[in-house]
Amino acid sequence: MPRQDKAAVRAVLDAVPAGGRRALTAPEAKVIADAYGIPVPAEALAECADDAVALADRIGFPVVLKIVSPDIVHKTDAGGVRVGVASPADVRTAFTSIVASARAYSPDAVIRGVQVQQMVPSGTEVLVGTVTDPTFGKIVAFGLGGVLVEVLKDITFRLAPASRDDALSMLDSIRAAEILRGVRGGAAVDRAALASLIVAVSELAADFPEIAEIDLNPVFASAGGVMAADVRILLDPVPAVRRRTYSRTEILASMRRLMEPRSVAVIGASNEDGKIGNSVMRNLVDGGFAGEIHPVNPRADDILGRKAYKSVMDVPGEPDVAVFAIPAKLVASALEEVGRKGIPNAVLIPSGFAETGEHALQDEIVAVAERHGVRLLGPNIYGYYSTWQDLCATFCTPxxxxxxxxxxxxxxxxxxxxxxxxxxxxxxxxxxxxxxxxxxxxxxxxxxxxxxxxxxxxxxxxxxxxxxxxxxxxxxxxxxxxxxxxxxxxxxxxxxxxxxxxxxxxxxxxxxxxxxxxxxxxxxxxxxxxxxxxxxxALPVLPAPRGDNVVIITGAGGSGVLLSDAIVDNGLSLMEIPPDLDAAFKAFIPPFGAAGNPIDITGGEPPSTYEATIRLGLEDPRIHALVLGYWHTIVTPPMVFAELTARVVAEFRARGIEKPVVASLAGDVEVEEACQYLYERGVVAYPYTTEKPVEVLGAKYRWARAAGLLT
Known part of the structure; x- marks a missing residue:
């Protein structure tokens, strides 16, 4: 990538009057594009028709003319663009017409002249841009461009700055990705140049926070490279307010005391049935929490057989968590005491804060917590459960x-x-x-x-x-x-x-x-x-797949078709069965069955056929996942199928052979018990659906890819 001239960009941005216009002019945008190696056409600003003719002659006909005004962002809407202007006379006419149209569109607009621009070589029209998202900050976008961009909406996003791998993945993430590769004899676009453009635009946005949006549309992409025909840059001089952040070490330290507390104080604990403070206390006590439980209530001496304290300041030691079960208006003052006590976590059950429009009240408790270093969970929550600690800090059911x-x-x-x-x-x-x-x-x-x-x-x-x-x-x-x-x-x-x-x-x-x-x-x-x-x-139950080859073994042809559809819908790959494996499966199924994939063993087969084919599927290292389709028959009842499947899977697991196995069971109500039996033994099984087992298998595959376990 070309070297970036950040000083040139800074000079342009600093020259924009503070609190003034939001949009950069085309000449300003060109300076910035050149500074970041963004390919744009040769162009110059003409203040009169004679200048426009001279510039067009120097650049070379045909040319494009565009209005230059800080007050007109959408030039086409203002009649401010002429394309393919091919002679000096046409340049004069176009210049006059563009200025007149712009004045009619926005009489008060400041017009600085007309941009005379080199005609861009033809190619596939794409869009590259950035926006400042309220959740993710700077993000970069790529998709099909041109006049239909907002109709087709074929676009994908990544965090900015984007890496080269991110950029290349964007080229393959739009629905029209095949167009970029070349269709109907057309040449593929220069993917390297297009990826470099995406990276450069994303880095420009990330390097200068005041750039709110960048819009390169259209960008003409071809086998010879890329060129942005139009560059639009919008500013937002008001910097975003950054939230307080904590280091990973700080997060883990406070979360450990929240999720593995030794001592809990309940502010607003009560002896009165129906009160939230009573429910929280009962759940903590009845749940078997082994740590200390300290009720806090200024009007009680004893709550559920435990000494009550007038204030959290009176609680012995330093609790890890304070659970609040008091009205919203009392939280701030109680939180002050929690902070002075040195309690690191406050669990705020009460409602009546920002969710009801009481933003000032919520801002107040956040300020109190930050002043004392207290982390807040909530407000407006049901509490939380930390089961391995036997902690049920909630007013809901345990x-x-x-x-x-x-x-x-x-x-x-x-x-x-x-x-x-x-x-x-x-x-x-x-x-x-x-x-x-x-x-x-x-x-x-x-x-x-x-x-x-x-x-x-x-x-x-x-x-x-x-x-x-x-x-x-x-x-x-x-x-x-x-x-x-x-x-x-x-x-x-x-x-x-x-x-x-x-x-x-x-x-x-x-x-x-x-x-x-x-x-x-x-x-x-x-x-x-x-x-x-x-x-x-399901995901903790299924082992991670080690390859893409999925095989369906089914006792019902109809289920096999639906399972195959689900495989495609979830982005999985039905294995193409090689001849030797096909012959091995055929040895176990009747002549009127079907090998291939799905493998249809037919519904009237005994348990031994299910067992033999499942064994083969687990044994062959070329098969990476099994999808089983069971059909309820008297020959092989549901629990017989469940028991033999679980036994075979467990046997292979003991031998160190683990593959994800999911099952769809079609039948009468007995299949429900069979599914539960299978699930508890490592086979993810569902009754009455062919979609669900394949969906969870697809989710496992998506995680395996994201985790780098599959290429």
Whole structure:
């Protein structure tokens, strides 16, 4: 890449009057483009028609003419563009017409002249740009460009600055990626040049925070290189307010005391049934928490058989956590005492803060906490569960089934859905945490902790927004190589309708950005609540695949077709069965069955046929994952199928051969018990669905790729 001239860019930006215009002029944008090696046409500014003719003659016909005005951002809308101007006479006419159209469009606009520009060589029209996203900061965009860009919306996003690998991945991430490779005899575009352009634009945006948006549209990409026909740069001189950040060491230290406390104070503890403070105390006591529990209530001497304290200042020692069960208006003063006491964590159950419009009250408690170094969980939450500590610090129903799944939710209602699902499916959890308003602690803090927690094998998070998208991505990237992260992002509606000064800005709707950036971070995005919960339940059960070859073994041809569809829908690969393996499978199935893939053993086969084909699928190293389709028959009842499958999988596991095995069971209600039996023994099985088992297998594959386990 060419050397960057940051001083030239700084000179242009510093020359823009403070608090003045937002858009750079075309000549200013060209200086910046040249400074960062962004290929743009030869051009110059003409202040009169004679200048325009002279410049066109020097640049060479045909040329493009564009109005230059700091007050006119969308030149085409103002009639301020003429393309393919081929003679001196046409230049004069175009100059006069452009200026007249611009004055009619915006009578008060300052017009500095007309830009005379070299005609750009033909090529595929693409867009490269950047925006400042409220969640993720600077992001770079790439997609099809031209006049239909906002109609087609074929665009992808990455964090800026983007690496060369990021840029190359963007070329393959749009729906029209095949066009860039060359179709119908056309030459492929210069991918290296296009990737370099994406990197340069992303670095420009990252290097200068006051650049709000960059829009290169169209960029003409061809086998000979790339050239941006139009460069639009918008400024935002107001710097973003940065949140307080904590180091990884600080996060882990405070989170350890939150999730593994030795002493808990309950502020607002009560003896009165129906009170939140009573429910929290009962859950802590009845849940078997082995640490100290200190109720705090100025009007009680004893709560649930434990000494009560008038103030948290009277509590002996230094508790690790203070759980608040008092009205919102009393929180700030009590939090002052918590801070003076040196308690590092406050769990704020009360509602009545920002979620109800009381932003000032929430700002006050955040200021108090920051002054004393207290980390806040909440407010407006149901509390949290840390099952391996027998800690149930919540006013909701208790849960104590220990396991490897950590679940978080921004919503209390979703938190209770998580609880019900865990109970119904017997899912063991390491923690369930409510985040509520996220006044302080949020998903990146929890990811940092759960990424290191030996009890946690998989993390699933429901979120409505992210306070600091970059911090989340950083935490996710550190966690994903070790364990899967599943995210349910609520709210898919676009924010593209907000005021945007460029095509890139208009295309950067919330969900489009979240979709690409979450994928870039390596997390698995779940389409719905049940999907998130099923992924979280299944991923710790399934071993990681070691290759792409998936084989379907089914007793029902119809199920095999649907399972094949699901394989394609989830981006998986049906193995092309080699002749020797095909012959090996045929040896076990009747003549009217079908080898190939799916392998249809037919529904009337005895248990021995299921067992023989499953054994072969596990034995052959060329097969990397098995999808089983069972059909309920009297010949092979559901529990017989479940028991033989679990036995064979366990036998191979004992031999060191582990492959992901998922199953779809079609039949009467007995298949429900068979599925539960299989699940508990390492085979992810579902009744009445061919889609769900393949979806969770697809999620496991997505994690394996993100974790670098598959190329």
């Amino acid at each position: 849960y104590d089934v220990k396991g490897g799944v950590a679940l978080t939710s921004q919503s209390g209602g979703i938190g209770m859905a998580i609880l019900g699902f865990a109970r119904t499916t017997k899912t063991g959890v390491s923690a369930i945490v409510g985040l509520g308003n996220k006044s302080d602690l949020d998903e990146d803090d929890l990811l940092t902790w759960f990424g290191e927690d030996p009890h946690t094998q998989c993390i699933a998070m429901h979120l409505e927004d992210l306070k600091d998208g970059r911090a989340f991505v950083e935490a996710a990237r550190a966690t994903v190589p070790k364990k899967p992260v599943v995210v349910l992002k609520a709210g898919r509606t676009s924010a593209g309708a907000r005021a945007a000064g460029s095509h890139t800005g208009a295309l950067a709707g919330d969900d489009a950005v979240y979709e690409d950036i979450l994928r870039q971070a390596g997390v698995i995005r779940a389409p719905g609540l049940n999907d998130m919960l099923e992924y979280a339940r």
